[in-house]
Amino acid sequence: MARLDDLVRWMNEELNLSEVPDYSGAMNGLQLANSGEVNKVATAVDASLPVFEKAVAAGADLLIVHHGMFWQGAQMLTGANYKKIKLAMDNDMAVYSAHIPLDVHPLFGNNACLAREIGMSDAQPYFPWKGIQLGLKQNMEISRDELRARLEKAVGGPVHVCPAGPEKVGMVGLITGGAGSEVQAMADAGIQTYITGEGQHWTYPLAEELGVNLFYAGHYATETFGVNALSEVLSGKFKLAKEAIIHPTGL
Amino acid sequence: MARLDDLVRWMNEELNLSEVPDYSGAMNGLQLANSGEVNKVATAVDASLPVFEKAVAAGADLLIVHHGMFWQGAQMLTGANYKKIKLAMDNDMAVYSAHIPLDVHPLFGNNACLAREIGMSDAQPYFPWKGIQLGLKQNMEISRDELRARLEKAVGGPVHVCPAGPEKVGMVGLITGGAGSEVQAMADAGIQTYITGEGQHWTYPLAEELGVNLFYAGHYATETFGVNALSEVLSGKFKLAKEAIIHPTGL
Amino acid sequence: MARLDDLVRWMNEELNLSEVPDYSGAMNGLQLANSGEVNKVATAVDASLPVFEKAVAAGADLLIVHHGMFWQGAQMLTGANYKKIKLAMDNDMAVYSAHIPLDVHPLFGNNACLAREIGMSDAQPYFPWKGIQLGLKQNMEISRDELRARLEKAVGGPVHVCPAGPEKVGMVGLITGGAGSEVQAMADAGIQTYITGEGQHWTYPLAEELGVNLFYAGHYATETFGVNALSEVLSGKFKLAKEAIIHPTGL
Amino acid sequence: MARLDDLVRWMNEELNLSEVPDYSGAMNGLQLANSGEVNKVATAVDASLPVFEKAVAAGADLLIVHHGMFWQGAQMLTGANYKKIKLAMDNDMAVYSAHIPLDVHPLFGNNACLAREIGMSDAQPYFPWKGIQLGLKQNMEISRDELRARLEKAVGGPVHVCPAGPEKVGMVGLITGGAGSEVQAMADAGIQTYITGEGQHWTYPLAEELGVNLFYAGHYATETFGVNALSEVLSGKFKLAKEAIIHPTGL
Amino acid sequence: MARLDDLVRWMNEELNLSEVPDYSGAMNGLQLANSGEVNKVATAVDASLPVFEKAVAAGADLLIVHHGMFWQGAQMLTGANYKKIKLAMDNDMAVYSAHIPLDVHPLFGNNACLAREIGMSDAQPYFPWKGIQLGLKQNMEISRDELRARLEKAVGGPVHVCPAGPEKVGMVGLITGGAGSEVQAMADAGIQTYITGEGQHWTYPLAEELGVNLFYAGHYATETFGVNALSEVLSGKFKLAKEAIIHPTGL
Amino acid sequence: MARLDDLVRWMNEELNLSEVPDYSGAMNGLQLANSGEVNKVATAVDASLPVFEKAVAAGADLLIVHHGMFWQGAQMLTGANYKKIKLAMDNDMAVYSAHIPLDVHPLFGNNACLAREIGMSDAQPYFPWKGIQLGLKQNMEISRDELRARLEKAVGGPVHVCPAGPEKVGMVGLITGGAGSEVQAMADAGIQTYITGEGQHWTYPLAEELGVNLFYAGHYATETFGVNALSEVLSGKFKLAKEAIIHPTGL
Known part of the structure; x- marks a missing residue:
């Protein structure tokens, strides 16, 4: 078990988020909080609803993605967007995203x-x-x-x-x-x-x-490599379970 | 008790959301869904955390505001933003916003x-x-x-x-x-x-x-008038309880 | 044999080039002139050098494409660009392009x-x-x-x-x-x-x-359909030989 | 009595006008000339007509303001704008403005x-x-x-x-x-x-x-402090009379 | 003798200033007021200081120009700009400008x-x-x-x-x-x-x-024709003296 | 006789094309290739059709200009544009342009x-x-x-x-x-x-x-000086014939 704050701080520093440039839609860092503790980390390329479902099913309380939730700007919290956030919140799963810093x-x-x-x-x-x-x-x-x-x-x-x-x-x-x-x-x-x-x-x-x-x-x-390599080190250092979510697009 | 979908459809048409122009940050309409039913409507000028707390305390499952949640564009769901959405979701409270259409x-x-x-x-x-x-x-x-x-x-x-x-x-x-x-x-x-x-x-x-x-x-x-006038008619037509949230800024 | 001017005039009108909107890079119409006469029409999706080579080998004196030569704006007439224009000019082959009008x-x-x-x-x-x-x-x-x-x-x-x-x-x-x-x-x-x-x-x-x-x-x-359908009618009306250039990208 | 040129040069240097950035509408420096001499300095926050009237009534031949006359871009010299410039010119009163340099x-x-x-x-x-x-x-x-x-x-x-x-x-x-x-x-x-x-x-x-x-x-x-502090030093150094114009907006 | 207001109203309507488009720098209409009366109209292409001097020397109390004073946006009222406005104000000469409406x-x-x-x-x-x-x-x-x-x-x-x-x-x-x-x-x-x-x-x-x-x-x-043609009709209708200011640039 | 590549490389370096800024339409460097060899250099201010005709008549196989062919962005290769490129290609004449680097x-x-x-x-x-x-x-x-x-x-x-x-x-x-x-x-x-x-x-x-x-x-x-001074040195160094094309505009 680890504190979400500690994981976020470590990743922000390790990935040098404050200095690496990116597109404005990337919004690197903690995109969704939880109640504060993490036991299992899931990793994925995309932050889509099917990925959230697989991560929750895997028992993750932190999902690390390469492509975050905000590329299309502010979106109504309805439809798939509502389901996604509701699912994560109900299962106390935080979401962390890193794009170019993880490239x-x-x-x-x-x-x-x-x-x-x-x-x-x-x-x-x-x-x-x-x-x-x-x-x-x-x-x-x-x-x-x-x-x-x-x-x-x-x-x-x-x-x-x-x-x-x-x-x-x-x-x-x-x-x-x-x-x-x-x-x-x-x-x-x-x-x-x-x-x-x-x-x-x-x-x-x-x-x-x-x-x-x-x-x-x-x-x-x-782009499956980066999140998994990060998770490998993170889970080792903070003694967390981990799981890679497989959800390819064929593109 | 009424279906959220019915309330939203009625308000969208009544306020003519599809035709009245607005600033892009206004994002008029249903900003946050709930599980589908509404018994009590709260109204407020601003969609801030203290307002959400008062609306939840009043037992509302629909909050109608004049200034919605997205004026600053996409925002991380952390801090007050996280608390706000979590509070609403945990209490199954939807949020509807109308700006210029309600002016x-x-x-x-x-x-x-x-x-x-x-x-x-x-x-x-x-x-x-x-x-x-x-x-x-x-x-x-x-x-x-x-x-x-x-x-x-x-x-x-x-x-x-x-x-x-x-x-x-x-x-x-x-x-x-x-x-x-x-x-x-x-x-x-x-x-x-x-x-x-x-x-x-x-x-x-x-x-x-x-x-x-x-x-x-x-x-x-x-700008307290519009949300309350709307709520007056809405609650009468759909037989809902209602409450006006008082949270002035002095500005 | 037909006059290039007549072919261009007929296609411009048939495709309504003066009214159909497009991206500025499309530059629909006659992109490269020749000495004025046309006997054989070749068709292709892209206006690339290998396509020009195939069209010249086929004996075409008019090449009709869907994606013209100017999408990247003004380009130096050197390298492949030079070879392409030189090849067309030396073989008296004109180039006509139509994008959205042909969609x-x-x-x-x-x-x-x-x-x-x-x-x-x-x-x-x-x-x-x-x-x-x-x-x-x-x-x-x-x-x-x-x-x-x-x-x-x-x-x-x-x-x-x-x-x-x-x-x-x-x-x-x-x-x-x-x-x-x-x-x-x-x-x-x-x-x-x-x-x-x-x-x-x-x-x-x-x-x-x-x-x-x-x-x-x-x-x-x-996008192979449009140029060929146009060529079918054009060659029939003006009694021209025709040939479809096959040059897929797999994309 | 002092030369306007000397006062302007001293203030420009003291406030470092050539290096301190500002909004383009600020137009820091001498905004309106006079015939060349200054005996009394007035200070104010805004360069509005009532302020000009008070400054002229006070016998000033230099008015120093924080918000100058050109924030709205080029304006016709008619109405209040005409009266303001005419009043200043007829009374030989120059106007000097400094915004961020005076913040x-x-x-x-x-x-x-x-x-x-x-x-x-x-x-x-x-x-x-x-x-x-x-x-x-x-x-x-x-x-x-x-x-x-x-x-x-x-x-x-x-x-x-x-x-x-x-x-x-x-x-x-x-x-x-x-x-x-x-x-x-x-x-x-x-x-x-x-x-x-x-x-x-x-x-x-x-x-x-x-x-x-x-x-x-x-x-x-x-923002009343800056113009008065500047005037205090300026009037002392150049032996000028001075007067602070009081014209609050309540905002 | 005529009222400046009457002349301006007549010209604004005659030239249809409210409807004819122009570049923003043109600022068509009354650019500088006077005390309200006009006896003699001068006309010129450009609103430069030498033109003002000639117009004042000719005894004009209204100068009509094709190119007004604000093409460069807001300008400090110093140097030639100060002299120009001061000269006009001291001699009670108004300035009216019309660009594309007068083309x-x-x-x-x-x-x-x-x-x-x-x-x-x-x-x-x-x-x-x-x-x-x-x-x-x-x-x-x-x-x-x-x-x-x-x-x-x-x-x-x-x-x-x-x-x-x-x-x-x-x-x-x-x-x-x-x-x-x-x-x-x-x-x-x-x-x-x-x-x-x-x-x-x-x-x-x-x-x-x-x-x-x-x-x-x-x-x-x-572009000398328009101001003079306008002045011809204006001076006839309102019984004013008139004078064309000759100040060519050779360009 | 010299290799075009060598001439271009020498001019690019001498004029420091990779570092000197310019307007995007200038497109400094080799604008049109030829088959690779150069015997005679012509120079001119503008890359217009009459200039091309004079340069070809003079037997040039490289034309150096101050104002290149692409100031108006991508242009159809028809009309004068077609004639110009065809004339140069048929006579194997390359075109090199340098604007601000040659100022x-x-x-x-x-x-x-x-x-x-x-x-x-x-x-x-x-x-x-x-x-x-x-x-x-x-x-x-x-x-x-x-x-x-x-x-x-x-x-x-x-x-x-x-x-x-x-x-x-x-x-x-x-x-x-x-x-x-x-x-x-x-x-x-x-x-x-x-x-x-x-x-x-x-x-x-x-x-x-x-x-x-x-x-x-x-x-x-x-602007006739620069191309001729460049040509003077270039032709001397590479032992080429040269000719200045005179084609003034009177502007």
Whole structure:
């Protein structure tokens, strides 16, 4: 058993919430309080109603998510929104969210975790945004097929590829989540092979013209790592039970 | 006992929520659901924690307010915000909010109610804003002192006056709430005596230069009428108990 | 053989370019001129370099596309951009683009064509945007599985589904291309089952909470119909050869 | 007798006009010239017509104000505006205005002066805005009632209080004028008791929820200090007569 | 002798100030009052200090200008600005300004007056802007040289020409003042020969590429007509002396 | 003969394109590629069709311009735009553009070149904009007539003057091109005599009121220097033929 306040303070500091920039809708930190104590931590990518139901069923009193509840701004507490908050409050479950701080953290970050999985053993931060570096990059001497095989193993499913770059992947850039729209910026930054979660249709023909290999490895699939890595350390340090909620979107 | 859905549908239609414009932060309509039934309606100007506590103590399962919970945009459900929602959910109290629709309604509107109280027996809508008329006006053959006396009786307290206009009030304009900043527009529209709830310091010297009588009758004090008039009709029609929550700010 | 001017004039009028709204990057109409004559028309979804190469190889002197060359604003005529324009000019191939006018046209539109393919025999325009209706809707008495089967046959490949709505599809809305982000608006408009081309990851959990069936049938795959239907009529009327360029992105 | 140029140069430097930020409407500095000489200085909070009349009646040839003539942007020189400028020009009276530079000055500032009056003997600058600190703060070991008594004595009238914070005032923040809307920022900055001039109605329930004591001491009443303190030094240094114009708004 | 109020009311109505749109800096109407009576009207294009000096020297008590005093927003009343207002006030001279209302008036308008001078006997309004038509157009069967000769006679000086359009001027468009930047819009509207006052350097090569004759007849030179035509009628109706102030800029 | 890549790389570095700010429409650098080799360089101020025709006629395979092709954003490749690109591609002529980098370069810059021509032997950078200095200034002990004579000799034609400043020019500021609108900023910066290319009509009366000498030396005429100075060095270093294209606008 631990105090929610202590967990929040530790995570805020560990993830450096006060300094890492983000979109205003992310609203990183404690999004929903509870009565003050935590015994079990659940983790998930999205803060949707089915996820809340699974977390409550698992007996969690703290849910840690990557995508919080407020991306659409203030919303009426009715319908699914009402059910979600009511369910959490009735079961005394708090909700904590961390977005970009949990993408770029050197240890827990989605980028760092996925990089380790695919053998980027010497990845360097790159792609500046508001004073931080959003991605990781490394020169890799492997083939496009080998990289695809590693990625599919890491995310546990098929990876869509636009094979417009070199057969040997060369300078590889990695930004988890929905950063396909940055493909022009990648080419400008010298990236030859770009790994991200998802990208809109137009990013594919653009990658073709830019001559960049573009790997779409799944928005959900590339972002399960961070919350779990954080939970691993948190539960160990504070002696909490933990459970990863599986709720993929296929996107 | 009534169905919350029925009350909400009736109020939405009566107040014409789908057509009356408002500021985006107003978020008119059902802001917080409950389990579906309503026996007692509470009314208040503001949706603050002390108001929720008084409404719950009064046994209300529907709270109708003029200023809803979302003016500051999406907010973490922590601190007072957490307590407020938890208190309402635990006591199965829904919250409904109506702002400008409850200022300008010809029967329930704060404008219409206050106009009746001070003897504007033939008030006409004026001051266009996004396709509606925000205020009421009427030529009145009474003195400034008489108008002040009527206003102080209506709002139950002192009214601050900038006596820069004519001794006989002449063309009187009325907009409840915080519309003092419209004093220039009032002068441009031919208003000689302007009644509103509150105005910033700079509106006083501006009224002096414009030669307009400016009555500051209190933001809270001029906006208790609408929710109570609505509740009067609603509780009668649906056979509900009702209670007005008194929680003035002195502003 | 036909005059390019005549073809352009006929398409501009037929597609009502001067009145149908669009995003500024669409730049509908003749995007690249040629020396004035056309014998063969090629059609494609995207105006990318590989598409230009295929169109030139096919001997086309007019390429009609759905996504034109200027979505990214003014671009240097270097790299792929240079090659593309040079290739077209050297082979005297003009380029004509039509985006939303080719989505919403009652006969040639991507919406209308796909609706026919999946048995929406009485589809009605809906979803207003800048004075037009962006989609088609119809109540359908079929199951979700049946609709999926029809869609997969129509687009010639797998369709991703978020099955959060009713088993019987009910009120079906259809907007081809990348309109997944409109899922909230769909729910607000009473759509129970929403068919579009692509949507970002966050649209899936949102559809779950809204209780809407969401079919992601592919951005490319849902937008091959319009250019080909237009070309069918155009080539018949002006006695031109024609060829559909196949260049899918898998997105 | 002194040269207007010399007075303006001295005040501009003393108040550091070229570096202290402000709202664009403040237009700090010499707002209206005269023929070049000054014998008597008048001071006031607002640059309104009644104030000009009192200053001219007092024989001033320089009027120093806190709120200048241009907050509403360019205005026709007709009506009160015409009378004001004509009156000043006919009586050869110049007008000098300083807003935020006269709030934050360590010696002449409204903040510093009021802080001295209420016994903040060790006040520290706080609340950053565009590179400066807008307020003063200090931990105080007195009761809310004692603070109110000191404030009422300092401003010479009643002070409105929202007593939502601790009985012992603790960390006190002070920003003169109309800064009530910063109450959320005050709570975030650790202020337990916040003194300002005025705030809108909504600041009161917000202070209640934040648990902050909020003192509304009057916009006019908290801003008479600065112009008079400046005039005291200026008139001494340049051997000028001086007079404080009293023209309160009650706000 | 006439009342200033009467002159202003007559001009406001005649020029339809309440309905004709304009840029916010224009501030059409009475910009500076006087003591109430007018005997002599001066007219000028610009409201600059040398113009005020000439108008005062001419004994005017009302100056009518096309470009008023507030285009740069609120300005300190110091330097030239102080001298200008002081000079006018000391000599009891009012200032009235009308910009677009005095460009587009069918009788007094700069457009209409210049059109008459160059033989556009059947000019039609065209070029919509905020609900009005900004220019006049007419098909003319004369040569470019003939048009230039007429223009140079009308404005009393040389006219700069970009002779990129047809030798016979064809469809001629006319917008007085600084509207050269609309040359693309002119071509889009079918204008073959465009007459305006001034245009920036880039408008010349653009006109060359568009194949439009572009006549730069001078901003000042094309805008002396309106104020004088207005003054002609005004002085006749109200029995006032009048004088046109000549103060060209050569631009 | 030289490689286009080498020329572009050398110019980009020499002109510091990656660091010098500009308007987004300038799009400095290689705007149109060719097949890779360059023998002859043409230079011009504007990238218009007549200029392209003259450059092709001169046998150039690289055209260097000051005002590039993209100021109006993305444009259809039809009409003059089509002809221009077709002409260049058919004749294998590349186009390189540099705007502000070619105004402010200490050696090749339009400012530096014109300063040398008129005897500003000790000109200092001034007038900060986005981290660079846009102009050159120097105190000069010569008369206004002498400066005008030097300028007219340098630009090879008449210079329009607003002689509102001192007879001895004093502090002279120089910004080539269309910077007349900065005359207020010049006065604020202590410039007594301001030389630029062009300014709108309103800059003249403003200069009069500010008491600044304003020389309008021609936008085209003040900007022929930079491209030619660059070409001089480039052609020498890479052993290329060169030719200056003369195509003035008179503006």
